[in-house]
Amino acid sequence: MGQFRVMTEPRPALAAEPAAMIDRAREVVRLNVSALQALEAGIGDDLVRAVEIILSRPGYVVVTGMGKSGHIGGKIAATLASTGTNAFFVHPAEMSHGDLGMLRKDVTLLAISNSGESRELRDPLIFCQREGIPVIGLTQRPNSFLGRTSAVCLAMPQVAEACPNNLAPTTSTLMTLALGDALAMVLMDRRGFTAEAFGLHHPGGKLGMSLQSVRDWMGDRPPAPATVPTTATFAEVVSAITEGRKGATAVVDTDGRLAGIVTDGDVRRAFNRENAAGLTAADIMSPRPKVIAPDARMSDAIDLMTQNRIATLLVLEDERPAAIIHIAELMQAGYVS
Numbered sequence: 001m002g003q004f005r006v007m008t009e010p011r012p013a014l015a016a017e018p019a020a021m022i023d024r025a026r027e028v029v030r031l032n033v034s035a036l037q038a039l040e041a042g043i044g045d046d047l048v049r050a051v052e053i054i055l056s057r058p059g060y061v062v063v064t065g066m067g068k069s070g071h072i073g074g075k076i077a078a079t080l081a082s083t084g085t086n087a088f089f090v091h092p093a094e095m096s097h098g099d100l101g102m103l104r105k106d107v108t109l110l111a112i113s114n115s116g117e118s119r120e121l122r123d124p125l126i127f128c129q130r131e132g133i134p135v136i137g138l139t140q141r142p143n144s145f146l147g148r149t150s151a152v153c154l155a156m157p158q159v160a161e162a163c164p165n166n167l168a169p170t171t172s173t174l175m176t177l178a179l180g181d182a183l184a185m186v187l188m189d190r191r192g193f194t195a196e197a198f199g200l201h202h203p204g205g206k207l208g209m210s211l212q213s214v215r216d217w218m219g220d221r222p223p224a225p226a227t228v229p230t231t232a233t234f235a236e237v238v239s240a241i242t243e244g245r246k247g248a249t250a251v252v253d254t255d256g257r258l259a260g261i262v263t264d265g266d267v268r269r270a271f272n273r274e275n276a277a278g279l280t281a282a283d284i285m286s287p288r289p290k291v292i293a294p295d296a297r298m299s300d301a302i303d304l305m306t307q308n309r310i311a312t313l314l315v316l317e318d319e320r321p322a323a324i325i326h327i328a329e330l331m332q333a334g335y336v337s
Helices: 020-041 043-056 068-082 119-131 145-150 169-192 194-202 207-211 213-217 232-245 266-270 298-308 325-335
Strands: 061-065 088-090 109-113 135-139 152-155 228-229 248-252 258-263 312-317 320-326
Touching: 020 169, 043 135, 043 152, 061 068, 061 119, 068 088, 068 109, 068 169, 088 325, 109 119, 135 145, 135 169, 145 152, 145 194, 152 248, 207 325, 213 320, 228 258, 232 248, 232 258, 248 312, 248 320, 258 266, 258 312, 298 312, 298 325, 320 325
Parallel strands: 061 088, 061 109, 109 135, 135 152, 228 248
Antiparallel strands: 248 258, 312 320
């Protein structure tokens, strides 16, 4: 039986020297920077028209793209959705097999293709033409099928890929991502999308938690904070702190308004005073405790506690204690690392 030799094209030798590899990596970054600079210079009225179309449509923005454009499209859809523009990604090949039903007459299609000729995009583009659904195209070739069928074509500059064979999508995908971010941020500005609204869309993670309000942290029915009157005995103060399990108790006047706070530290210091057992809450309390309102952000509460090096913070509503925040709770819940 004869032997067969598989013939392959010779491959260029890889740069073996560290300096050569570093130079090549820096070259890639420079190409990307140059591409972004060219993209920035070309942004104009087409982006304004794209924003106006999206704002004028009551339905979702449906993002689609094939291959690397699809991966970038998924990220763009996620960014839009998290910053006030309802959006989701649909694979173009799936559209040809029933998912065209997701393209309702009130949606906007954001279609991504570097060449503008991806065959998987043809069916959704033709469908949108027939149904009167506006298409916003992102492509390097405005004269392509995608460019010609788009209500607005966001044309990116035609620059070389960072790939040495000019094949692997590199600079083109970076420009697409940047242009998608630019579109999302302009839409966010136009909608007046606030940090509080952003927090509602990001309840998980430290960023989302810090944007929540103190009221969100408290919940609908927070347990009543430990409180004692100004006349409470030393033993009653210690009992309230122990039962409240927050390391502190609020001290209130006869009308229930905040008069001060007694913390574990205040109790320990009181033990060193003469006739500690005869002291009252008014004798050992801190009369000007740090407080925060329920509608403040959790990030403000965390800053207040860390900057003042305190373990407990009173939530005050209508001059009355509504809750006690303890730093240990925040650490356990992931608000503070």
